[in-house]
Amino acid sequence: MLDVSDDVRAEIGDEEADRLLAGGNAPGNYDCTSCRTPGDSEQERTSTVLFVGEETAVLAFAHASCIPSQVVPVSEEQLQGAVRSITGEDGHAEPPAGPPPATPFAALPGEHRQATLGVTCGLVLVEDDLRPALVVEPAGPIARPGSTEPGDMFLPLLLEHGFAPVADMAVLPAPNPGWSVLLAAGQLHAILQPGGDGGQTSSWWQAHQPLPVSDGWRSAAAKAQTVLVYAAPVGAVGHQPREDLMREAMEKAAAEGKLVAASMPLAGT
DSSP, X not given: OEEOOHHHHHHHOHHHHHHHXXXXXXXXXXXXXXXXXXXXXXXXXXXXXXXXXXXXXXXXXXXXXXXXXXXXXXXXXXHHHHHHHHHTTTOOOOOOSSOOEEOOEEOOTTOSSOEEEEEEEEEEEETTEEEEEEEEEESSOOOOTTOOOOSOOHHHHHHHTTOEEOSOTTSOOOBOTTOEEXXXXXXXXXXXXXXXXXXXXXXXXXXXXXXXXXXXXXXXXXXXXXXXXXXXXXXXXXXXXXXXXXXXXXXXXXXXXXXXXXXXXXXXX
């Protein structure tokens, strides 16, 4: 009962795809790469998810009800981290409680250089439901590529690429087509952006190493199949030790016109 998308077939070849569909090399029992709960490819629809790095490709499996069959491009470092996590080489330590902060690197839309962004995971109450969210904030002002003008262009750049201003934290942000959030083996790996001219997606932000998320965050993401991604200029939200303080800081930033957001589906998780 495997689903193999055209994109996955193109990567693994017709022979391997047909072998999978015929039951050869089928996983049987597996841990869903999205929700991390057991699955059985002989009893329920199962998606094939191919993670592709620069030199390595890994075929994983997920409940079809969690995510469709797809190809997910990731960096080689991310892919090796996912392999270590899946095979247990990193151990089985439980994720720490609370939203984990990070200061990874990300390529801003339209840029070819790297900018340091901080990303915090948390749950936010929107439309009477706790939603999984990421709050993105750069380590310093962001200039437009090629510009020598002073000022922080972080929010204008995001507005040009489909994010929208947040006027009310109680309203669900609109989807941003082509963007998605990548979890693998239950850990946060990247925020993916559309490729130029309809090409493959690429990492807008990627973790130096896979980031653990709380069980509550992962469960909410699996339930909603979407993640709310908020972004603010440097210093507008800051790293808050509790989710209630983060919410207060986000509401203040929104009131000052310093918060943008988009809703994104889960990809390959």
